[in-house]
Amino acid sequence: MTDALFKAVEARRDEVVALTAELIRFPTVNPPGEAYTPCAEYVGAYLRKLGFETEFIRGEGAPGDTDRYPRTNVVARFDGRVPGPSVHFNSHIDVVEAGEGWSVDPFAGVVKDGKVYGRGACDMKGGLAASIIAAQAFMQVYPDFPGAIEISGTVDEESGGFGGVAHLAKLGYFSKPKVDHVIIPEPLNKDRICLGHRGVWWAEIATKGVIAHGSMPFLGDNAVRHMGAVLQAFEDELFPALDRKTTRMPVVPEGARRSTMNINSIHGGQTEDFRPGLPSPNVPDACRLTIDRRFLLEEEIGTVKKEVTSILERLKRERPKFDYEIRDIMEVQPNMTERDAPVVKAVAQGIMEVFDREPGYVISPGTYDQKHVARLGHLYDCIAYGPGILDLAHRPDEWVGIDDMVESAKVMAVGLNILLRGGAQ
Numbered sequence: 001m002t003d004a005l006f007k008a009v010e011a012r013r014d015e016v017v018a019l020t021a022e023l024i025r026f027p028t029v030n031p032p033g034e035a036y037t038p039c040a041e042y043v044g045a046y047l048r049k050l051g052f053e054t055e056f057i058r059g060e061g062a063p064g065d066t067d068r069y070p071r072t073n074v075v076a077r078f079d080g081r082v083p084g085p086s087v088h089f090n091s092h093i094d095v096v097e098a099g100e101g102w103s104v105d106p107f108a109g110v111v112k113d114g115k116v117y118g119r120g121a122c123d124m125k126g127g128l129a130a131s132i133i134a135a136q137a138f139m140q141v142y143p144d145f146p147g148a149i150e151i152s153g154t155v156d157e158e159s160g161g162f163g164g165v166a167h168l169a170k171l172g173y174f175s176k177p178k179v180d181h182v183i184i185p186e187p188l189n190k191d192r193i194c195l196g197h198r199g200v201w202w203a204e205i206a207t208k209g210v211i212a213h214g215s216m217p218f219l220g221d222n223a224v225r226h227m228g229a230v231l232q233a234f235e236d237e238l239f240p241a242l243d244r245k246t247t248r249m250p251v252v253p254e255g256a257r258r259s260t261m262n263i264n265s266i267h268g269g270q271t272e273d274f275r276p277g278l279p280s281p282n283v284p285d286a287c288r289l290t291i292d293r294r295f296l297l298e299e300e301i302g303t304v305k306k307e308v309t310s311i312l313e314r315l316k317r318e319r320p321k322f323d324y325e326i327r328d329i330m331e332v333q334p335n336m337t338e339r340d341a342p343v344v345k346a347v348a349q350g351i352m353e354v355f356d357r358e359p360g361y362v363i364s365p366g367t368y369d370q371k372h373v374a375r376l377g378h379l380y381d382c383i384a385y386g387p388g389i390l391d392l393a394h395r396p397d398e399w400v401g402i403d404d405m406v407e408s409a410k411v412m413a414v415g416l417n418i419l420l421r422g423g424a425q
């Protein structure tokens, strides 16, 4: 019967191409959150035709939600003939801006050379389309299946997922007993299973000074120089220490298999758009620095923060007039579904049947919506698995391979059969 399942997927090759191209034609660029509603409605109408019940849930009150840019999510559910477990495929419908450097129109859904091109092709409208044909094929071959299949198209993943999966998870859409297993078809390559992601801590550090005339800086206190001392201490102590931390998490690329920190921005003195081009002879009395610290399963967030604050505290003791403030912007716990979790084993079996080899198990260096499923939904049987090639995401001439979509839809269909029917033939 696996043959029947594979044939039923193959029969939908043209359909997965047309669907992906159609989805790309909605320019769901985030920010600001363009065309969310028509795209969600299109997905809903498509699934309703297949017999799914659909619901549209607006992420009201979420960042960016306005009447001009409503955060419209769609959740569709198909209940089998008898009760049983439920499998949820969650895809985000938002995309990042197209940017420069394209050789095709990024929102035309161009199909050529076995690929569908466009912004969001691989991240992740191709994954959404693949999950839809996987469900269709499974439902055709096993019409009496127990349990339920859910497919959602959610917004704002690219900006944190607050109006999307986080909003839905707070309302119970990603919790038992409604949902048991979650597959997020993010572009992690068709023969790999992404078990989770590293943790994140974003913070803003501010140093303070005293304004004075720039010709007599000794009368003031320079906040930018204080921040320079912070950066120097980071270079001397923190970065080397982070570099030495290793993990059992199989993060890809390998360079991310340790702790990292990025300095996102630094702003000191008067804003650059103030009297453009004119220098201002002042001693800056404020400087702000934003840090983006990515941490590992082996690290505890309290310790992660302390590594930074202990440097700041030491500077306060040792450096005359040094004072600082630190403010949390965002924190996300690291996340790793274990390899013997049901959804991992089911998709691994699918990869073995389609590609005749063991899957690669990876961890994403950055986060995605799995964090909300775990923290707000308390659901831990969740992975990312999808057809796109990770390196193409967010780049010009982004594409998704047609064969890749078909093959990963086969993997998903086998996964559905294992999770809902115990793999029976």
Ligand SMILES: [Zn+2]
Pocket (backbone or CB within 6 Å): 092, 123, 124, 157, 186, 187
């Ligand atoms: Zn994505």
